[in-house]
Amino acid sequence: MDAVSAPSDAILILNAGSSSIKFELFKVVEDRAETRLDGQMEGIGASPHLIARDARRQVLADKRWAGPDVADHVSALARIMEGIEPAIEGRRIIAVGHRVVHGGPDLAAPMLVDDAAMETLRGLMPLAPLHQPHNIAGIVAASQRFPGVPQVACFDTAFHRAHPWEADTFGLPPEYYARGIRRYGFHGLSYEYISDRLRREExxxxxxxxxxxxxxxxxxxxxxxxxxxxxxxxxxxxxxxxxxxxxxxxxxxxxxxxxxxxxxxxxxxxxxxxxxxxxxxxxxxxxxxxxxxxxxxxxxxxxxxxxxxxxxxxxxxxxxxxxxxxxxxxxxxxxxxxxxxxxxxxxxxxxxxxxxxxxxxxxxxxxxxxxxxxxxxxxxxxxxxxxxxxxxxxxxxxxxxxx
CATH class of the missing domain: 3.30.420.40 (ATPase, nucleotide binding domain)
Structure with missing residues (x-):
């Protein structure tokens, strides 16, 4: 067993949207992460609904609240943790991983989130105004819920950062490319997963x-x-x-x-x-x-x-x-x-x-x-x-x- 983890450790993964948080809890087994449970809180601020299932797809939690009771991502994450607490069985959350839609032209690898990193992520909001603010809200909520626990941002654009220039540019003067107006590509975490799976299977x-x-x-x-x-x-x-x-x-x-x-x-x-x-x-x-x-x-x-x-x-x-x-x-x-x-x-x-x-x-x-x-x-x-x-x-x- 590596010193970085113990048998009772777990990793929480969050994918925060405008009115929802998808989540998955992984137990850490040696150097592997194995699914323990997953689910979603949807309708945040309107008609909040939590559904969570274990690895066998049995329902662990199915709860609804009035909108004011789950008004934002912070309160939503609190309700999620309350709902799945019995199934965690005392496991210690050692890190929280976040899907972040945009890493801009420079962020091509997962990163630990600190104050400087948060400023960088906020600076990318104009590139993904309908996604990035909610991803950041998820990080803020997790930081408040789990103070001192590492927060890790993983970018949907990162897998595409090795594109040839011709695949990334538009037919505009080069100063626009230098200002970040280029083709980034998305769904990179999905493509990376499939690519890695093919490497093992085919x-x-x-x-x-x-x-x-x-x-x-x-x-x-x-x-x-x-x-x-x-x-x-x-x-x-x-x-x-x-x-x-x-x-x-x-x-x-x-x-x-x-x-x-x-x-x-x-x-x-x-x-x-x-x-x-x-x-x-x-x-x-x-x-x-x-x-x-x-x-x-x-x-x-x-x-x-x-x-x-x-x-x-x-x-x-x-x-x-x-x-x-x-x-x-x-x-x-x-x-x-x-x-x-x-x-x-x-x-x-x-x-x-x-x-x-x-x-x-x-x-x-x-x-x-x-x-x-x-x-x-x-x-x-x-x-x-x-x-x-x-x-x-x-x-x-x-x-x-x-x-």
Whole structure:
């Protein structure tokens, strides 16, 4: 047993949003982090609801409060800890890991959070105004709840920081790039987890050219060559690329100028449209949930799904071109792991990339859904961003201990 941990130690992972905190508790076993429980507090300040489950998916806590009783992230974390305390069984929280959406151009590795680091993170808020403030609120809440316990920030942009310059820049004068206006890419913790999993399970494929499709309410794709991110569909913000649950994806910037100048839309109204009333929800006028759209007889639902599949298929081809070819395609996240019909529609027409889908394997949600004759392998893998954060936290604690 390493001196940095003891059998009763645990790591808490937090993913704080505007009105929610997702959490996962890992027990530390030698140099590994094993899931103990997970859950979410949603509806903070409005209709707070805590749900927590153990590693066997048994419900440990299911509680609701009035909005004023859980008004902010500090009170939400207190309620979370009260709700899961019986299941912690006296384990000592030795660190808290946080998903932080934006690390800017320079933060490319997990870091211990101190006062200076907090100032740096706050300085990045203009780059992710809808995400970063809530991530920081989670760190503040955890610091108050666990004084003196290390807080570790892990960045969604970090995995993409080794991109070639061509994949990161816009067609603007270079001074804008120097001021941080560049393509950052997101979902990096998910891509890092999948890349690491492939390295352990499919080492030959991991050494090659893989497109990973992280398809969920937030969707993006990443080109990974030899375990290194080469390009990603998301750019300066998490709006770019393929359409998502409520976000538009790629859009001609001239459309935004038109909406501002001709339709007289202000920044707040544009933000609401592009982030909250576009994508599958906006196009269908029904729902952002693929399951709802697949059941609907409304032609707008079919059009939204068709557009989604078209855009994802197009980006697979573009990312394959960025790597000079493709050896594997991996579907992950909520839609990628479960939406069989949509996966099939995405793969239609990719035969020119050597991809041949096995309909039976796809319908069965098998780990590999391509035929044995497919030059490009197609896999389905569950992602686990929290486990990736826990691994980073352990590594950082060990490094700090040995330094």
């Amino acid at each position: 080492p030959a494929l991991a050494a090659g050219r893989v497109v990973v499709a992280h398809l969920g309410n937030g969707s993006s794709l990443c080109a990974i060559h030899g375990g290194r991110s080469i390009d990603s569909t998301m750019g300066f913000t998490a709006l770019d690329g393929v359409p998502m649950g409520t976000r538009c994806g790629q859009i001609d910037p001239g459309v935004l100028l038109h909406l501002m100048l001709t339709e007289k839309m202000e920044a707040a109204e544009l933000t609401g449209l592009l982030y909250g009333n576009a994508g599958l929800k906006g196009m269908s006028g029904i729902s952002q949930d693929v399951r709802d759209l697949e059941k609907s007889a409304d032609p707008r639902a079919a059009q939204a799904l068709s557009y989604y599949a078209w855009r994802v298929r197009r980006e697979i081809g573009a990312l394959a071109a960025a790597m000079g070819g493709i050896d594997g395609l991996v579907f992950t996240a909520g839609i990628g792991e479960n939406a069989r019909n949509l996966r099939a529609r995405i793969c239609e027409g990719l035969e020119h990339l050597g991809l041949v889908l096995d309909p039976s394997a796809n319908e069965a949600n098998a780990p590999e859904i391509s035929t044995p004759f497919s030059h490009t392998r197609v896999l389905v893998r569950a992602t686990d961003e929290e486990a990736m954060i826990a691994r980073h936290v352990l590594d950082l604690l060990h490094c700090s201990k040995s330094a």
